[in-house]
Amino acid sequence: MLMKYSRVLPLKCLGLLLPVLALISWYKPANGPGDELQVPVTYYKLPNGLKVVLSPDKTAPTIAVGVYYNIGFRIEPKNRTGFAHLFEHMMFQGSENLGKMEFIQLVQKNGGILNGSTRFDFTNYFEVMPSHKLETALWAEADRMKGLKITQDNLTNQQGVVKNEVKVNVLNQPYGGFPWLDMPQYANKNWYNSHNFYGDLADLDSAKLEDVDAFFKTFYAPNNAVLVVAGDFEIPAARKWIDQYFAKIPSSKLPPKPDLTEPPQEKEQRFTKEDALAKKPAIAISYKMPERNTPEYYAMGLIDQMLGQGQDSKLYEALVQKKGYASSVNSGINIGLGSMFDYNGPMLWTSSLIHDASVPADSIIRQYDLAVADIANNTTQEDLQLAIVKMRSGLYDAMGGMFGIGKVNLLASFALFDDDPSKINNLETSFKKVTPELIRQVAQKYLAPNNRTILIIEPKASK
Missing domain, CATH: 3.30.830.10 (Metalloenzyme, LuxS/M16 peptidase-like)
Structure with a gap:
């Protein structure tokens, strides 16, 4: 799974390269003042802090579910470069009720696609499925938010996968990481903005099981996340399932966010x-x-x-x-x-x-x-x-x-x-x-x- 693009699961080059699927019915043409975007938005929060956004759209009989965690590679632990990206891989290795790769199989066997990525300030996971499978998607996302299966075998396996990804996408191809990975390291001075977020190979090797466990319990909590549902669904049913599957997941104590400010640049x-x-x-x-x-x-x-x-x-x-x-x-x-x-x-x-x-x-x-x-x-x-x-x-x-x-x-x-x-x-x-x-x-x-x-x-x- 790439950070620059997206995890290649059922479709090659899914990432940012897909064209527009269909005409969008929820906005108007720009004929004059006020003819602007009109996206339906219902926004609320569960008692455990989970932010929820619902946006119905009857254009096609599909639903899109996204869970975004407010943790990206910008604020990953020092001496653990690439850790946020490594953890993204771990989220596909099994949870309380879904074994290794079963999350992926669940989505694909129900006619859907899924993906995930790590960015500067969030890590996200999403599924697109037939609209009648909304409850399935919500249950599965809640299951891995509730409890990830963290084992040494899974960690060792994904360390190898990520290291190979770094070699294939950066180290062993011309212009690898140019400029999206390279430039922040040269332009910025604050470590949080300027480190090698794809991961130094030595740092990836040094990640310990206890690091993964602590990272999950701290950042992969409902009070550090937003759940978005868009597509062909009814709001009352969605709210019922969201409350049923997410409301009892405990929140965590989040650490203070580090200072991300950059010193003023005075010369080229x-x-x-x-x-x-x-x-x-x-x-x-x-x-x-x-x-x-x-x-x-x-x-x-x-x-x-x-x-x-x-x-x-x-x-x-x-x-x-x-x-x-x-x-x-x-x-x-x-x-x-x-x-x-x-x-x-x-x-x-x-x-x-x-x-x-x-x-x-x-x-x-x-x-x-x-x-x-x-x-x-x-x-x-x-x-x-x-x-x-x-x-x-x-x-x-x-x-x-x-x-x-x-x-x-x-x-x-x-x-x-x-x-x-x-x-x-x-x-x-x-x-x-x-x-x-x-x-x-x-x-x-x-x-x-x-x-x-x-x-x-x-x-x-x-x-």
């Missing part, structure tokens, strides 16, 4: 990393993001659309179409691990490309500076409106994709981090409040050279 950082498997050089440029939920944060979301998203973006036009330095440019907030909506701490806007060896890195950086200067000096209302349209389109695609899990992801994130899943219906309003002047100001402040980190990948010459 540049690093070079050799890659023995790479055939061409590559470059990534990252800028530290404004704080979540601020006007500047929403402005950066729209700047991302202008600068890096699509073939009409300034970077694509400059670096691919005009200069021919590369065949593509990849850009985004929380790139490779999610979106601008599903994290809760310091974050980077990152852009990267693999380019011809004849092109100096400084020539590419010059094009970035010109594109940023264009936004900082020349953004108009027309430019802003186009960015809002692109953001809206991407937002709707995200919610309709992955058989409804995209919408589950947003609801869960807003419940975990903001205690307000209905925020999903206010996103467009927040983006529409951004002005061209704010776009220019944010570009000047946050896309300045003193706020960026540059990572250059150099192919290592064979001896």
